[in-house]
Amino acid sequence: MTINFILNGEDEAIHCEADGRLLDILRGSFNLLGTKTGCLSGRCGVCFVILNSKVVPSCIVPAFRVRNSEIITIEGFSQTTEYQDIVTGFSRAGVECCGYCDSGKILAAGVLLERIPRPSRNDVLAAFTGIRCRCTEPESLVEGVLAAADIRQRRLYGRGT
Numbered sequence: 001m002t003i004n005f006i007l008n009g010e011d012e013a014i015h016c017e018a019d020g021r022l023l024d025i026l027r028g029s030f031n032l033l034g035t036k037t038g039c040l041s042g043r044c045g046v047c048f049v050i051l052n053s054k055v056v057p058s059c060i061v062p063a064f065r066v067r068n069s070e071i072i073t074i075e076g077f078s079q080t081t082e083y084q085d086i087v088t089g090f091s092r093a094g095v096e097c098c099g100y101c102d103s104g105k106i107l108a109a110g111v112l113l114e115r116i117p118r119p120s121r122n123d124v125l126a127a128f129t130g131i132r133c134r135c136t137e138p139e140s141l142v143e144g145v146l147a148a149a150d151i152r153q154r155r156l157y158g159r160g161t
């Protein structure tokens with residue numbers, strides 16, 4: 001079948017099996033290798049992408065579900081000022097990033113801050129329940145996201161949280 005969607009701001013159309021994994025399409029057809037392969041069952045978060053403003057594990061999203069959708073991968077998100085807010089916040093808080101699940105953590109933080117600009121600690125922990133990170137302590141991640149929220153607020157409004 002042919003599927004049309006918007007990928008990182010560009011109109012795209014591909015021919016594929018209706019039940020093909022979105023993860024395989026992104027990596028195989030578009031060479032977007034920042035979306036990593038892990039458990040392949042929706043439990044680790046390394047394959048997260050933003051689909052219609054929500055973060056989802058692309059390994060369990062079948063191709064037919066993305067028809068006429070908007071997808072943002074880490075490659076697209078990394079072009080935004082929101083990305084810079086998050087990596088700066090993570091860096092200030094000493095969030096460990098070995099590379100394996102960085103894209104999942106950054107995209108989850110991006111969607112959270114778009115939805116809740118001043119999140120609580122529990123908001124942050126809830127936003128990361130789908131990510132199994134071996135490197136980062138939950139408290140460190142909370143500090144990183146709160147730092148990113150503060151940076152974002154200062155950038156947008158000239159003051160922090």
Ligand code: FES
Binds near residue numbers: 036059
């Ligand atoms: S590879 Fe998709 S959630 Fe683990």
Ligand code: FES
Binds near residue numbers: 132133136
């Ligand atoms: S940053 Fe290393 S597994 Fe998450």
